[in-house]
Amino acid sequence: MRAVTFYNTLGRRLGPFEPLELGKVRFYTCGPTVYNHAHIGNLRTFLFEDLLRRGLRFLGYEVTQVMNVTDVDDKTIREAAAAGLSLDDYTAPYIDSFFEDLDTLHIERAEEYPRATHHIPEMIAMVESLVAKGYAYVADGSVFFRIAEDDDYGRLSGFDLAEVRQGERVASDEYDKEDVRDFVLWKGAKPEEPSWDSPWGPGRPGWHLECSAMSMRYLGETFDIHTGGVDNIFPHHENEIAQSESTTGKPFARYWLHAEHLIVDGEKMSKSAGNFYTLKELLAQGVEPRAMRYLLSSTHYRKKLNFTLEGLADASAALRRLDEMRFRLDHAREEAAEPSLVAATGEALERFTEAVADDLNVAGCLGTVFGFSKKVNVAIEAGELGPGDRERVHRLLARFDELLGVLDPAAWQPAETGEAGDDAAIDALVAERQQARESRDFVRADEIRDELAALGIAIEDTPQGPRWKRQ
Numbered sequence: 001m002r003a004v005t006f007y008n009t010l011g012r013r014l015g016p017f018e019p020l021e022l023g024k025v026r027f028y029t030c031g032p033t034v035y036n037h038a039h040i041g042n043l044r045t046f047l048f049e050d051l052l053r054r055g056l057r058f059l060g061y062e063v064t065q066v067m068n069v070t071d072v073d074d075k076t077i078r079e080a081a082a083a084g085l086s087l088d089d090y091t092a093p094y095i096d097s098f099f100e101d102l103d104t105l106h107i108e109r110a111e112e113y114p115r116a117t118h119h120i121p122e123m124i125a126m127v128e129s130l131v132a133k134g135y136a137y138v139a140d141g142s143v144f145f146r147i148a149e150d151d152d153y154g155r156l157s158g159f160d161l162a163e164v165r166q167g168e169r170v171a172s173d174e175y176d177k178e179d180v181r182d183f184v185l186w187k188g189a190k191p192e193e194p195s196w197d198s199p200w201g202p203g204r205p206g207w208h209l210e211c212s213a214m215s216m217r218y219l220g221e222t223f224d225i226h227t228g229g230v231d232n233i234f235p236h237h238e239n240e241i242a243q244s245e246s247t248t249g250k251p252f253a254r255y256w257l258h259a260e261h262l263i264v265d266g267e268k269m270s271k272s273a274g275n276f277y278t279l280k281e282l283l284a285q286g287v288e289p290r291a292m293r294y295l296l297s298s299t300h301y302r303k304k305l306n307f308t309l310e311g312l313a314d315a316s317a318a319l320r321r322l323d324e325m326r327f328r329l330d331h332a333r334e335e336a337a338e339p340s341l342v343a344a345t346g347e348a349l350e351r352f353t354e355a356v357a358d359d360l361n362v363a364g365c366l367g368t369v370f371g372f373s374k375k376v377n378v379a380i381e382a383g384e385l386g387p388g389d390r391e392r393v394h395r396l397l398a399r400f401d402e403l404l405g406v407l408d409p410a411a412w413q414p415a416e417t418g419e420a421g422d423d424a425a426i427d428a429l430v431a432e433r434q435q436a437r438e439s440r441d442f443v444r445a446d447e448i449r450d451e452l453a454a455l456g457i458a459i460e461d462t463p464q465g466p467r468w469k470r471q
């Protein structure tokens with residue numbers, strides 16, 4: 001198995017990745033808080049995690065990924081109350097919306113999507129253990145983590161506790177705490193709030209606790225990778241480490257990978273700046289999901305991704321160039337005596353694989369795809385395709401697409417125009433039209449042309465015969 005390098009936020013360095021169990025990776029991903037539709041910044045992170053799971057599998061690892069669904073926290077409670085709905089009724093459509101967005105972007109499903117409200121007993125057990133060990137205390141029906149007990153607090157984020165003076169407020173909170181730096185594990189319920197019974201009275205879990213309890217429930221006390229957005233590093237992930245390691249006395253996640261922010265037109269995305277997008281809004285404006293996936297993949301996950309509509313148009317154009325190469329390949333003859341793309345396919349696969357193993361360098365992978373595509377075009381133009389070359393190229397593109405998930409146009413045809421994905425069907429229609437023309441049945445020929453146009457296929461009549469392409 002090839003050596004893999006990742007940048008571990010814990011320790012802030014690039015280094016070799018070695019899973020606990022040879023050939024197997026267990027990783028946890030902070031999932032959506034389902035109080036609203038996901039915005040494209042959330043989706044950038046989810047897509048990074050999709051590329052990570054696909055990349056690890058591409059390199060031969062078996063992957064178990066768990067992504068939580070936060071269906072109880074301050075925001076879901078506040079919005080459900082404002083809408084006059086129960087928590088479940090309020091979050092249900094946003095859970096559906098989240099899965100729809102994953103499907104739209106061809107993000108593979110994780111192995112498990114645990115919901116916070118389905119794991120309250122595990123969370124209570126963890127808090128009980130922390131109280132028993134002296135890492136947590138009860139105040140006013142709530143339970144807090146006692147940060148002064150945790151010697152290495154701050155090692156993920158570099159947050160220096162000594163710099164936070166007593167009395168300074170790091171987070172606004174109306175509860176009674178021994179120390180302002182302490183964070184809440186269990187929140188006592190206020191009147192009218194949804195709550196669960198606990199040894200400390202009715203209440204609900206704090207957000208940080210949810211991820212600790214669910215990750216360890218599904219992946220064990222120590223697992224390989226924990227991911228999220230950079231905005232999760234502090235305090236969320238720092239607090240997850242503090243609670244989990246204080247509970248078990250063992251290391252929690254061994255590698256921490258974080259996706260950088262998505263910005264829009266060079267600015268922070270925000271509703272007040274008017275540059276805030278959900279995927280559904282973009283789809284309503286006619287944005288192609290495939291171009292969206294390409295664009296969100298094309299910047300290295302540790303760099304800020306600048307989303308612009310021009311960038312999206314460029315992504316579409318880049319995909320067209322690759323489709324065009326595929327089209328030409330399918331219509332070219334293998335007329336040379338010897339194959340000419342054996343070495344090129346081997347080199348491209350090697351370079352692509354190296355990029356995957358180099359801290360998931362998807363931008364590098366895309367560079368290899370375009371370099372290779374150029375070689376294929378040159379070979380076609382020179383009439384150098386030989387026995388097996390077409391199949392060889394198709395096999396390599398399919399292998400690349402195990403990671404990228406954007407190269408096969410047929411996989412992205414909407415279900416209702418499924419036929420358009422079927423090249424053979426298009427070829428047959430084009431041939432039928434040609435026959436109609438030859439027998440001077442222009443009405444039928446035009447009907448077929450219109451039919452194809454409705455599927456997004458344009459026909460061009462050339463001296464060599466008709467050619468078609470997707471628009």
Ligand SMILES: [Zn+2]
Pocket residue numbers: 029030031211236
């Ligand atoms: Zn989390």
